[in-house]
Amino acid sequence: xxxxxxxxxxxxxxxxxxxxxxxxxxxxxxxxxxxxxxxxxxxxxxxxxxxxxxxxxxxxxxxxxxxxxxxxxxxxxxxxxxxxxxxxxxxxxxxxxxxxxxxxxxxxxxxxxxxxxxxxxxxxxxxxxxxxxxxxxxxxxxxxxxxxxxxxxxxxxxxxxxxxxxxxxxxxxxxxxxxxxxxxxxxxxxxxxxxxxxxxxxxxxxxxxxxxxxxxxxxxxxxxxxxxxxxxxxxxxxxxxxxxxxxxxxxxxxxxxxxxxxxxxxxxxxxxxxxxxxxxxxxxxxxxxxxxxxxxxxxxxxxxxxxxxxxxxxxxxxxxxxxxxxxxxxxxxxxxxxxxxxxxxxxxxxxxxxxxxxxxxxxxxxxxxxxxxxxxxxxxxxxxxxxxxxxxxxxxxxxx
Numbered sequence: 001x002x003x004x005x006x007x008x009x010x011x012x013x014x015x016x017x018x019x020x021x022x023x024x025x026x027x028x029x030x031x032x033x034x035x036x037x038x039x040x041x042x043x044x045x046x047x048x049x050x051x052x053x054x055x056x057x058x059x060x061x062x063x064x065x066x067x068x069x070x071x072x073x074x075x076x077x078x079x080x081x082x083x084x085x086x087x088x089x090x091x092x093x094x095x096x097x098x099x100x101x102x103x104x105x106x107x108x109x110x111x112x113x114x115x116x117x118x119x120x121x122x123x124x125x126x127x128x129x130x131x132x133x134x135x136x137x138x139x140x141x142x143x144x145x146x147x148x149x150x151x152x153x154x155x156x157x158x159x160x161x162x163x164x165x166x167x168x169x170x171x172x173x174x175x176x177x178x179x180x181x182x183x184x185x186x187x188x189x190x191x192x193x194x195x196x197x198x199x200x201x202x203x204x205x206x207x208x209x210x211x212x213x214x215x216x217x218x219x220x221x222x223x224x225x226x227x228x229x230x231x232x233x234x235x236x237x238x239x240x241x242x243x244x245x246x247x248x249x250x251x252x253x254x255x256x257x258x259x260x261x262x263x264x265x266x267x268x269x270x271x272x273x274x275x276x277x278x279x280x281x282x283x284x285x286x287x288x289x290x291x292x293x294x295x296x297x298x299x300x301x302x303x304x305x306x307x308x309x310x311x312x313x314x315x316x317x318x319x320x321x322x323x324x325x326x327x328x329x330x331x332x333x334x335x336x337x338x339x340x341x342x343x344x345x346x347x348x349x350x351x352x353x354x355x356x357x358x359x360x361x362x363x364x365x366x367x368x369x370x371x372x373x374x375x376x377x378x379x380x381x382x383x384x385x386x387x388x389x390x391x392x393x394x395x396x397x398x399x400x
Contacts (some may be wrong), residue, residue, distance in 0.1 A: 012221075022076045022289055023256035024049060025263040025299035030232050030251045033083045034075075048297035049179050049253060055225040056166055058096030063135065063164035064089055065224075067172045067187045068103040069241060071117040071382050077235050077245045082122030084230040085252065088170055089130045103129055106381050107351030108173070109138045109194040109340035135160035138193045149217035150284070151203065151210060157191045161222050169224040169257065173231035173248060173264055175239035177311045177333075177376045177389055178276075180210050182240045183264045184227040184257035185277040188219045198353035198377075205373045212276035216286055219257065227257040229264060236268075236292025236308040238389060243311075248304060258287025259294045266291060269307020274277050302341045312389060333389050335378050339364045341386035348387060350376035 026048045031042035032045035056062055066080035074081050085101065090101050101123060109117075114136055118124040125133050137158035144157045160277055161167060169187050176182040192200065205213040231250040237243035248267065254260040258281045270293060272278045281287045288294050289312050306392045312333060337348070349359035357378060367378075379387040 006172045006227050022295050023254055023259040023291050023298050024254060024295045025254040025256075025259050025301070026049060027263075027301055028251050028298060029249055031249050033081050033232055035083055035086070037091070038081075038083040038232070038251070039087045042084065042091060042253075044308065045228070045251050045253045045298060046226075049226075049255065051227075052091040052095050052120070052173035055168070055255065056092050056095040056097045058333035060097045061163070061164045062092050062097045062099050062164040062168060063160055063258075064092065064099055064101050064132075064168050064170060065103055065161075065183070065187065065190060066101070066123065066170045067190070068117060068121055068123065069104055070105055070383060071113070071120045072120045072241070072383070073120055077174075077233050078171050078241045079121045080230050081232065082126045084228070084232070085123065085170055086126045086130065088168060088228055089126060089132055089349075092168065093130065093132070097166070100135045100160060100164065101132055101189045102137055102158075104137035104158055104192065104194045104197075105190075106377055107194050107195050107347060111135075111139075114138070114317070119176065127167065137161075137190070138195065139192050141196070142223050146217050147222055149220070150213040153219050155191070155218055155221075156196045156223065157218075158191065158193050161191050162224075166225045167222055168226045168228065170228045170230065171260075173229055175236050175243055175265070175268070175308060175311050177238070177240075177379065178206075178211060178374075180208075180270060180311065181261065181265055181268065181275045181277075182347065183229060184224075184254070184260040185215050185219065185281075187259070188215055188224075191218055191222065198351070201353040201373065204375075206375070208276040209280055212280040213284075215277055216281055224257055226253060226255055227260045228253045229260055231264070231267065234268075236306070236310075238311055238379075241382070242385050244309065246304070246308060246347060254292075255285055262288060262294060263296075263301055266301060267304055269303050269305075305343070333374060334369050334372060335367060335374075335376060335387050336390050337365055337367060338386045338388060339379075341384050343384050343386070345379055347383060351377045351381045353377060 028045040072078040087369040141160040171187040178313040229252040346359040349357040
């Protein structure tokens, strides 16, 4: 079966990802998370792409994968809103497929902590109301070969992903400290079970391009058949978890996660080449060659005015590598724990890839900055927002 989303099949490249192709990105206006309004927006967004039937066949097993970064309520804007996930699940069920909903947040996840995350993010209510199943990513995985990978030739991928006939990712429009934008490609990092993410972060360290290559490699064996983006309310500034909410009023969808991220960059006011995942995709001939290669069959796409506030001043990805090496202490950002906001849960220490954070129960964790690789997992996953990313005076001066 073929259509705008291409051939449907397990472990098959769903959409032609050659540079120069013209994948569609569909946009629908959505002013709030009112259930009926979201349902109508998702349906309107999918219609120009051939509807959900172009990507889902009856009787298939479909994994709907939202962005469940941490155990935060929907109103915090950190995770994909449950009403957008509900609307997608209902569309897939109406097409006659079986739906599984799941993701793997970073750090060490247990069944009980994952169940709490589903409840706190509103996903459990969606699962109960629609009758779909919940997938726990951290109990089983497969070693998946990626022969042409630029970073790894094998990836540890959750079995919930490898056993699905079709994957639909439902991302959230947010800024990100390392990748500038977190969206349709970045959400694929959730394919990796939580605790294993630390190993991959240790490999990429602070190199945003290497991390982008890792994400592109990761999406190669199991590309999503459809990528939907919750941009009703986005996040700017210190994303993906400690930023400021920004009303956008959109839902977007595309069979190409790369095209969807290009559209998201335009909405946020970022040049595509500034976003590492887009820059590396273009360099590697994956997805559209540029924004001009994307078609917009739905409503016209316009940038939000004014542009989104960026994560911080002068990201190091724009500073020449030799200069960063020579002046690391002057230019390097660093995470700092605000003792007044810290609940002493130890989540930051548990999720730190290089084990740079020491934690003793009953005390505020301590960051050993000489070991920090600036992946900012501690900031992303802190449930209290107690970890801040600080910038040396020279970067603040140069950014003014």
